[in-house]
Amino acid sequence: MPTLLLEIGCEELPAGACREAGDQLPELVQRELGAQPSRVFVSPRRLAFLIDELPDLSEPEWLRGPPLSAPPQAREGFARRHGVSPDELVERDGFLGTLVAAKPLEERLAAIVRGLGFSKTMVWKPGGLRFPRPVRWLCAKLDSETLLVSLDEVPSGGVTFGHRFTHHELEVPDPGAYAGLLRNADVEPDAAERRRAIVEGLDAIGGWSDPMGKLEEVVYMVESVTVLEEQFDERFLQLPRRVVETAMQSHQRYFPLGANRFAFVANGGEPEVVKKGNRQVLENRLDDADFTFRRDREQGIEALAGALGSITFFQGAGSFADKTERLVDLVRRLGGGEASVEAAKLAKADQASELVREYPDLEGHIGAEYARLAGYPEAVAAAIEEHYLPDGQDAPLPATEAGKVLSAADRIDTLAASFGLGHKPTGSRDPYGLRRAAIGLCRLADEGGLTVPRELLPPEVRDFVEERLEGLLEVPVEFARAARASAMPDVGGVAWLARALAAMPDERIGSIHTVYTRSARIVGDADGEVNPSLLAEEAELALARALQATDLGVVADRNEAAFDAAAELAPVVERFFEEVLVMAEDNAIRTNRLALLAQVRDEVGRLGDFSQIPR
Amino acid sequence: MIRALEGFWAERDCVLMQPYHTEVGAGTFNPATFLRCLGPEPWRTGYVEPSIRPLDGRYGENPFRFQQFWQYQVVLKPAPDDVLDVYFESLAHLGIDLVRHDVRLVEDDWEAPTLGGWGLGWEVWVDGMEVTQWTYFQQMGGLELDLFPAEITYGLERLALVIQEKRTAFELEWAPGVTWGDIFRENEREWSAYNFEAAPVEILTRRFGEHDAECRELVERRLPLPAYDQVLKASHAFNLLDARGAISVTERAAYIGRVRNLARAVAKLYLEETHADAAA
Numbered sequence: 001m002p003t004l005l006l007e008i009g010c011e012e013l014p015a016g017a018c019r020e021a022g023d024q025l026p027e028l029v030q031r032e033l034g035a036q037p038s039r040v041f042v043s044p045r046r047l048a049f050l051i052d053e054l055p056d057l058s059e060p061e062w063l064r065g066p067p068l069s070a071p072p073q074a075r076e077g078f079a080r081r082h083g084v085s086p087d088e089l090v091e092r093d094g095f096l097g098t099l100v101a102a103k104p105l106e107e108r109l110a111a112i113v114r115g116l117g118f119s120k121t122m123v124w125k126p127g128g129l130r131f132p133r134p135v136r137w138l139c140a141k142l143d144s145e146t147l148l149v150s151l152d153e154v155p156s157g158g159v160t161f162g163h164r165f166t167h168h169e170l171e172v173p174d175p176g177a178y179a180g181l182l183r184n185a186d187v188e189p190d191a192a193e194r195r196r197a198i199v200e201g202l203d204a205i206g207g208w209s210d211p212m213g214k215l216e217e218v219v220y221m222v223e224s225v226t227v228l229e230e231q232f233d234e235r236f237l238q239l240p241r242r243v244v245e246t247a248m249q250s251h252q253r254y255f256p257l258g259a260n261r262f263a264f265v266a267n268g269g270e271p272e273v274v275k276k277g278n279r280q281v282l283e284n285r286l287d288d289a290d291f292t293f294r295r296d297r298e299q300g301i302e303a304l305a306g307a308l309g310s311i312t313f314f315q316g317a318g319s320f321a322d323k324t325e326r327l328v329d330l331v332r333r334l335g336g337g338e339a340s341v342e343a344a345k346l347a348k349a350d351q352a353s354e355l356v357r358e359y360p361d362l363e364g365h366i367g368a369e370y371a372r373l374a375g376y377p378e379a380v381a382a383a384i385e386e387h388y389l390p391d392g393q394d395a396p397l398p399a400t401e402a403g404k405v406l407s408a409a410d411r412i413d414t415l416a417a418s419f420g421l422g423h424k425p426t427g428s429r430d431p432y433g434l435r436r437a438a439i440g441l442c443r444l445a446d447e448g449g450l451t452v453p454r455e456l457l458p459p460e461v462r463d464f465v466e467e468r469l470e471g472l473l474e475v476p477v478e479f480a481r482a483a484r485a486s487a488m489p490d491v492g493g494v495a496w497l498a499r500a501l502a503a504m505p506d507e508r509i510g511s512i513h514t515v516y517t518r519s520a521r522i523v524g525d526a527d528g529e530v531n532p533s534l535l536a537e538e539a540e541l542a543l544a545r546a547l548q549a550t551d552l553g554v555v556a557d558r559n560e561a562a563f564d565a566a567a568e569l570a571p572v573v574e575r576f577f578e579e580v581l582v583m584a585e586d587n588a589i590r591t592n593r594l595a596l597l598a599q600v601r602d603e604v605g606r607l608g609d610f611s612q613i614p615r
Numbered sequence: 616m617i618r619a620l621e622g623f624w625a626e627r628d629c630v631l632m633q634p635y636h637t638e639v640g641a642g643t644f645n646p647a648t649f650l651r652c653l654g655p656e657p658w659r660t661g662y663v664e665p666s667i668r669p670l671d672g673r674y675g676e677n678p679f680r681f682q683q684f685w686q687y688q689v690v691l692k693p694a695p696d697d698v699l700d701v702y703f704e705s706l707a708h709l710g711i712d713l714v715r716h717d718v719r720l721v722e723d724d725w726e727a728p729t730l731g732g733w734g735l736g737w738e739v740w741v742d743g744m745e746v747t748q749w750t751y752f753q754q755m756g757g758l759e760l761d762l763f764p765a766e767i768t769y770g771l772e773r774l775a776l777v778i779q780e781k782r783t784a785f786e787l788e789w790a791p792g793v794t795w796g797d798i799f800r801e802n803e804r805e806w807s808a809y810n811f812e813a814a815p816v817e818i819l820t821r822r823f824g825e826h827d828a829e830c831r832e833l834v835e836r837r838l839p840l841p842a843y844d845q846v847l848k849a850s851h852a853f854n855l856l857d858a859r860g861a862i863s864v865t866e867r868a869a870y871i872g873r874v875r876n877l878a879r880a881v882a883k884l885y886l887e888e889t890h891a892d893a894a895a
Binding site for chain 2: 125221222252274280
């Protein structure tokens with residue numbers, strides 16, 4: 001079977017587009033050509049694939065029509081639509097169908113190019129193809145035969161192009177020669193291979209880091225890998241480390257090597273020339289950062305905090321000064337100490353700094369730095385620095401107590417302000433990052449052990465946060481739902497209770513479950529005061545006494561004694577149901593007995609809504 | 616350098632234009648780009664543009680940030696298929712050895728909220744230094760384009776840093792024995808003081824309103840070219856107010872929206888006036 005190559009030659013594609021294409025090609029190729037590509041090559045200037053054994057695609061295709069049992073009109077209609085006579089239809093597997101000529105290979109290749117979907121595309125010819133950047137050539141080879149693919153006037157043939165500046169047009173004799181030909185022309189078409197070469201180069205230098213995760217992007221920013229090492233002037237080491245690293249990584253995608261050394265990946269050029277230029281660029285950026293840093297410092301963190309009134313948090317939610325006031329209040333209500341209150345006052349000050357305007361990734365870090373420079377205690381600076389944590393799914397929580405409190409306050413405020421304005425996440429759209437905020441809050445409460453009173457959360461926010469909690473807990477969702485309906489006063493307590501319920505021995509949860517569901521079922525939503533003078537029978541008196549002696553409220557302190565107490569009610573309630581007729585004829589007695597059972601429901605309900613748990 | 620670029624693009628059938636006579640933030644605002652990109656007529660031009668960005672002033676103390684710098688702007692409408700090759704040729708023509716340096720195209724898309732325009736493109740790096748902004752325009756004045764132009768904006772100071780191998784813009788040789796700093800440093804100091812401290816907020820706020828009103832009046836009278844000048848003047852008044860810190864972030868969005876609406880109205884009218892036949 002023949003081998004096949006298709007190369008889509010592009011102007012430099014963004015890294016994101018490269019990845020999107022690489023993800024889609026195998027499936028698209030399978031769909032159009034009935035075979036998996038043996039290789040997929042993705043680089044800034046080309047998207048390509050090879051097939052080692054291309055199946056025969058010249059067989060006519062059988063299109064399924066009506067079943068054999070269908071009435072003649074159906075056959076005639078199908079035949080007419082396909083321009084054949086009814087007796088020409090071909091039967092297969094109990095259906096009639098028609099044979100249509102196979103789509104030519106060239107058309108299938110064009111369909112693959114058109115079939116790629118990208119999140120951001122452009123047009124370069126009126127009415128023409130949409131692609132992330134212009135497509136400038138197509139190279140298609142079937143063994144040694146060149147296929148001419150017709151696609152919006154894009155030149156098609158048997159040639160490819162090597163490195164943009166060191167090589168020119170290259171004649172591709174056959175698919176097997178493609179990769180080797182490019183490698184001789186300073187192009188490594190295989191992204192995995194480039195990644196390997198970059199990591200190998202960085203490892204050879206040693207001590208490299210990638211704090212902002214730029215490696216995957218860099219893989220798609222070069223076709224030819226040259227890893228170079230350079231230094232910058234030591235005077236910039238006076239700048240906070242974080243500022244230096246951000247200047248290296250955020251725009252230039254350099255890899256810090258410690259002290260004043262850095263590594264970067266070039267796409268060619270003479271090393272000494274390229275190194276000198278890159279050093280100059282980094283020093284320019286550091287000079288600018290230094291200038292900005294000094295100006296911010298001259299202002300001081302208090303002056304920056306004072307300027308927050310003119311910066312909008314987001315439309316409708318006031319300025320950062322308003323947010324600061326709310327944070328201070330929330331921190332107090334979360335029981336935060338002096339350091340967290342102080343930190344709350346300064347938490348957003350760096351939003352007014354020039355350095356954060358330049359490098360948004362520095363928020364928090366730079367505020368902390370300015371607080372330290374102004375002589376604030378380390379606890380305050382650390383809280384400012386940490387309050388954006390956790391900033392990802394598995395990211396660490398703040399290490400300090402003040403940091404946790406401030407982080408929780410920030411998340412509660414963002415959620416409350418957004419929900420208050422009707423900005424709720426829908427489907428995959430969550431522009432304000434509310435899911436992440438809610439998950440962070442749950443983790444602070446649960447893993448972080450921070451007491452987050454549920455009453456601090458507006459009802460909608462509370463539901464949204466606790467729905468996230470259901471997803472985070474490693475217990476069946478019904479236990480989490482039951483626990484949410486409990487009298488637990490704080491979010492972490494709900495998590496504790498859900499786990500405790502899920503871990504409870506079957507027999508014990510069964511007895512509490514019965515007490516709750518039997519009472520709840522009979523009482524419904526009814527409420528009422530118990531009139532002790534109307535209690536007559538021994539069993540109902542016993543239940544009333546037992547209730548009086550029971551206080552399941554201790555569950556709020558995560559005290560498992562509450563479960564023992566609830567279980568102890570079980571025999572008393574059972575006896576009550578055996579010996580007492582709830583639906584007494586006397587209206588007053590009936591109402592009184594229902595009120596007694598409502599008390600049982602409410603008392604046991606403090607441990608959760610057991611009707612959520614299927615038995 | 617400017618002469619080399621003029622010569623290079625003139626030979627490639629570009630109409631050589633001159634800087635526009637009112638302050639613009641970038642060569643894109645010059646009507647030779649903004650308005651000429653509209654409609655189905657081909658257009659090729661090249662011109663120098665002083666880019667005026669009040670907010671970027673640093674009193675001449677920072678060697679890389681200025682409230683005024685120089686661009687060389689090229690617009691090729693429609694973009695020819697070999698447009699990148701021609702551009703790289705222009706770098707070689709300026710004396711940049713494409714094999715000795717690491718020259719790369721790095722994703723950088725363009726969006727101008729005040730112009731209602733966007734496009735996809737790159738910043739061009741020479742050894743990590745951004746020397747050109749490169750954009751395939753897709754929309755301008757809120758209108759889909761008939762032909763898709765390539766906009767090539769050379770940052771002249773940045774290019775000169777590479778070519779002259781100088782450390783700061785102040786040291787750049789503007790002419791033999793005359794540096795960039797000699798000519799523009801005092802300029803930076805005074806204009807930064809004006810932009811950040813002295814620009815009269817009340818007068819500028821009033822002026823913004825007047826330019827806005829005059830623009831709409833001129834649109835009524837179907838005079839798109841004079842109306843467009845009012846867009847530019849309003850835009851500059853806004854930039855000054857912004858630098859003076861007189862605009863809160865919320866107001867900012869409203870100001871930008873007003874300028875964009877003007878730009879859209881002018882773009883639409885310009886198309887109607889220049890293509891009366893097509894519209895009828």
